[in-house]
Amino acid sequence: MSTEPTERAAQAPAEAVPAVTPRTAGAKAPAEIVSPGRTVTLDGLKAFYGSSEAVRGISLTYAANEVTAMIGPSGCGKSTVVRCINRMHEEIPGAHAEGSVLLDDADVYAADVDVVAVRRQIGMVFQKPNPFPTMSIFDNVAAGLRLSGRRGDVKDRVEQSLRGAGLWEEVKDRLSQPGIGLSGGQQQRLCIARTIAVEPEVIIMDEPASALDPISTLKIEELVEQLKTRYTIIIVTHNMQQAARVADKTAFMLSGELVEFAETEKIFTNPDDSRTEDYVTGKFG
Amino acid sequence: MIAPVAARRRRTDQVMRAVLLGGTLVALVPLVFVVYYLFKQGIGAISWDFFTTDPTGRFLGPPGGVKSAIVGTIMIVGLAALIAIPLGIGVALYLVEYGKQNVFSNVVRYFVDVMTGVPSIVFGLFIYIVLVLTGIGGNFAGWKGSIALALLMLPVVTRSAEVVLGLVPNSLREAALALGAPRWKVVFRIVLPTALPGLITGSMLAVARGAGETAPLLFTAFAVNATTWNLGEQMNSLPIQIFNDVRQPQANIVERAWGSALTLVAMILILTLIARLIQRRSRFA
Amino acid sequence: MSPASSGSGRQHFQEELRELEAQALGGIDLVVRTLDRTLEALEHQDIELASIVVHDDDRIDGRYLEVQQGILSLLALQAPVASDLRVVAALLHVIKHVERMGDQCVNIAKMLPVVGFEPPSDEVMLEHIFRMGRLARSEVEQSKQAFMLRDVAVAEDLVRQDLEINRLNRSVFARAVEIGTDEDRREWAMSMMLVARAIERIGDNAVDIGEQVAFVVTGEFREFSDASRVSL
Numbered sequence: 187m188s189t190e191p192t193e194r195a196a197q198a199p200a201e202a203v204p205a206v207t208p209r210t211a212g213a214k215a216p217a218e219i220v221s222p223g224r225t226v227t228l229d230g231l232k233a234f235y236g237s238s239e240a241v242r243g244i245s246l247t248y249a250a251n252e253v254t255a256m257i258g259p260s261g262c263g264k265s266t267v268v269r270c271i272n273r274m275h276e277e278i279p280g281a282h283a284e285g286s287v288l289l290d291d292a293d294v295y296a297a298d299v300d301v302v303a304v305r306r307q308i309g310m311v312f313q314k315p316n317p318f319p320t321m322s323i324f325d326n327v328a329a330g331l332r333l334s335g336r337r338g339d340v341k342d343r344v345e346q347s348l349r350g351a352g353l354w355e356e357v358k359d360r361l362s363q364p365g366i367g368l369s370g371g372q373q374q375r376l377c378i379a380r381t382i383a384v385e386p387e388v389i390i391m392d393e394p395a396s397a398l399d400p401i402s403t404l405k406i407e408e409l410v411e412q413l414k415t416r417y418t419i420i421i422v423t424h425n426m427q428q429a430a431r432v433a434d435k436t437a438f439m440l441s442g443e444l445v446e447f448a449e450t451e452k453i454f455t456n457p458d459d460s461r462t463e464d465y466v467t468g469k470f471g
Numbered sequence: 472m473i474a475p476v477a478a479r480r481r482r483t484d485q486v487m488r489a490v491l492l493g494g495t496l497v498a499l500v501p502l503v504f505v506v507y508y509l510f511k512q513g514i515g516a517i518s519w520d521f522f523t524t525d526p527t528g529r530f531l532g533p534p535g536g537v538k539s540a541i542v543g544t545i546m547i548v549g550l551a552a553l554i555a556i557p558l559g560i561g562v563a564l565y566l567v568e569y570g571k572q573n574v575f576s577n578v579v580r581y582f583v584d585v586m587t588g589v590p591s592i593v594f595g596l597f598i599y600i601v602l603v604l605t606g607i608g609g610n611f612a613g614w615k616g617s618i619a620l621a622l623l624m625l626p627v628v629t630r631s632a633e634v635v636l637g638l639v640p641n642s643l644r645e646a647a648l649a650l651g652a653p654r655w656k657v658v659f660r661i662v663l664p665t666a667l668p669g670l671i672t673g674s675m676l677a678v679a680r681g682a683g684e685t686a687p688l689l690f691t692a693f694a695v696n697a698t699t700w701n702l703g704e705q706m707n708s709l710p711i712q713i714f715n716d717v718r719q720p721q722a723n724i725v726e727r728a729w730g731s732a733l734t735l736v737a738m739i740l741i742l743t744l745i746a747r748l749i750q751r752r753s754r755f756a
Numbered sequence: 757m758s759p760a761s762s763g764s765g766r767q768h769f770q771e772e773l774r775e776l777e778a779q780a781l782g783g784i785d786l787v788v789r790t791l792d793r794t795l796e797a798l799e800h801q802d803i804e805l806a807s808i809v810v811h812d813d814d815r816i817d818g819r820y821l822e823v824q825q826g827i828l829s830l831l832a833l834q835a836p837v838a839s840d841l842r843v844v845a846a847l848l849h850v851i852k853h854v855e856r857m858g859d860q861c862v863n864i865a866k867m868l869p870v871v872g873f874e875p876p877s878d879e880v881m882l883e884h885i886f887r888m889g890r891l892a893r894s895e896v897e898q899s900k901q902a903f904m905l906r907d908v909a910v911a912e913d914l915v916r917q918d919l920e921i922n923r924l925n926r927s928v929f930a931r932a933v934e935i936g937t938d939e940d941r942r943e944w945a946m947s948m949m950l951v952a953r954a955i956e957r958i959g960d961n962a963v964d965i966g967e968q969v970a971f972v973v974t975g976e977f978r979e980f981s982d983a984s985r986v987s988l
Contacts, residue, residue: 456839463839466837467836
């Protein structure tokens with residue numbers, strides 16, 4: 187730029203320097219995949235509470251072994267969408283869903299599909315940690331196995347799952363103590379251990395850290411980074427910094443519709459849609 | 472400088488406190504009196520013979536103890552509990568887990584409420600007409616008394632169980648469902664154990680109510696003096712014994728009535744204590 | 757971590773961002789004023805005015821530090837994203853260019869004691885330099901307009917004026933080369949060449965500010981260069 191006049195002139199014949207999209211430096215390094223997850227594809231998904239349409243026809247693909255974040259203001263339908271993926275939405279009286287949700291190629295809403303089996307393949311972690319109060323830590327993690335009727339070596343699985351959730355070292359000496367005796371962050375990791383004990387292929391996290399303190403939140407986020415090498419992760423969050431830190435791709439929803447879906451970095455540096463821009467910069471929400 | 476409490480408000484605080492304390496004492500007075508009187512009048516009748524011999528039924532001479540009444544109460548109320556408690560919890564489970572919003576549930580709920588208000592003598596009459604007069608399974612019999620008591624206890628169990636089951640946080644059901652558990656397992660492995668303490672309390676209340684009722688037994692189990700362990704026959708019971716004894720002229724027989732009343736109260740107290748102990752022990756499986 | 761929320765939190769942030777921008781653009785105003793003074797000092801050979809310019813550069817440096825601090829604070833506390841983030845990043849560049857422009861004015865002002873007492877040796881060269889000065893001033897003002905209006909077309913237009921400055925600069929250089937053998941004249945000519953170069957740099961910095969405007973608006977950063985540019 188600021189050069190000798192002659193140097194500048196020498197540059198003249200060159201073509202215009204091609205435009206550079208700021209920074210690919212922050213793009214997430216592709217993780218080493220330990221076990222391939224499944225792709226989840228939504229096709230024209232609609233969800234209703236009674237007669238009111240909360241999700242208006244969404245089509246979206248969650249790539250395998252990636253973390254996809256769903257962001258949007260309260261009431262935009264993001265929680266409803268993910269609950270349709272593991273068919274928890276229909277547990278609400280009067281609620282139903284239309285359209286299809288494909289786990290790789292299999293439609294989760296096909297007529298002969300066993301709902302219970304779907305939920306064993308698509309696990310869910312909730313906003314408020316909910317360990318079973320009458321059970322010990324061990325039993326909590328094993329609960330998933332026992333409830334879904336799986337036999338096999340429970341003890342090993344429990345240890346593996348607790349390790350996978352980054353909780354083993356902290357609780358290995360007190361497995362028989364009640365699950366609700368742990369701190370909030372530990373309880374949430376316990377719930378994650380419980381979920382992965384069943385060995386799902388997809389894990390849905392509905393605002394997993396919003397009830398936790400910042401340190402626990404960071405631990406959970408680290409955990410998500412590791413988990414994605416084994417599972418496909420869908421995370422609903424209203425904390426945009428979290429989405430930015432954790433997700434490979436981000437989907438922005440508004441009033442039941444999908445407004446924009448792109449690489450997280452694009453959404454937060456240069457989104458296409460002005461509604462997305464307004465939301466992430468905090469002009470509403 | 473923080474403003475001090477206004478003198479007027481302090482006075483109001485004190486007056487209210489005094490009023491409420493006074494009200495509590497007033498309410499406690501009859502309770503204390505009853506217990507004291509019960510003890511004072513009845514302790515004289517308590518002896519080894521009291522528990523081990525049957526009432527002789529003789530006008531003159533030693534009146535005997537109340538063994539048959541105690542046995543009878545235990546048997547009749549025991550059977551009634553065996554009927555009413557599972558049935559009542561079952562109805563409550565249906566209302567809470569499966570029928571939150573439909574018309575049928577509301578009708579059931581309404582009728583259960585009505586049943587709590589039906590006078591106990593009506594149940595006795597009902598069983599009298601339906602089972603005794605028709606001569607099904609003999610004339611008067613202990614088990615018919617059990618059924619009458621069960622009808623009485625059922626709404627109590629159902630109402631309290633419904634409240635307690637409703638208090639189980641929905642997040643636990645969701646967690647279990649999301650792990651891939653069929654609904655019945657969610658109910659039996661998660662909801663019931665979590666609600667257990669409250670269910671036990673409600674059941675104990677129902678048992679206490681049933682054990683003290685005289686009227687239903689008048690028409691169904693009737694009364695005999697001899698101890699019998701056969702529910703197919705007429706059976707004595709403590710309320711009936713008290714009812715009969717109190718009307719006798721002999722002072723020692725009247726005293727026996729007081730002793731029976733004291734025994735009844737003590738039995739219920741012991742039962743409740745046992746239930747509490749079990750509940751505390753089983754809190755963490 | 758607090759979620760982004762509308763209402764007082766984000767409003768506060770928007771106000772802060774606007775203030776920060778006003779501060780940074782105000783820096784451009786400072787540069788314009790400094791440039792005016794510098795050119796006036798050059799024209800009238802006013803040594804005193806020149807020394808005022810040198811001392812007043814502290815103002816511009818101070819503005820640079822203020823804006824930089826404001827940017828750090830905004831980034832740390834408010835975590836701006838999307839267009840807000842681009843604006844903040846751009847302001848950092850803008851204020852840097854402002855500071856550089858200020859330094860160039862100082863460079864020019866420092867030349868004055870060297871050439872101040874000499875009669876001009878080459879009227880044409882002088883005339884070029886004053887023309888360059890006027891163009892540079894116009895570029896700097898225009899760059900501020902472009903940023904304020906977020907107008908990419910206005911920003912790109914800066915290139916046109918800058919080409920002219922470059923052409924005049926080359927011309928000054930050529931004339932200096934042919935000034936002759938007289939030592940005094942040569943000294944004067946070389947000093948004037950340095951002055952011209954400083955002005956040319958000011959123009960480049962203004963174009964750079966224009967590039968930042970394009971970045972803020974489009975999200976892409978590209979160097980402005982004219983395809984129909986005439987090479988030397």
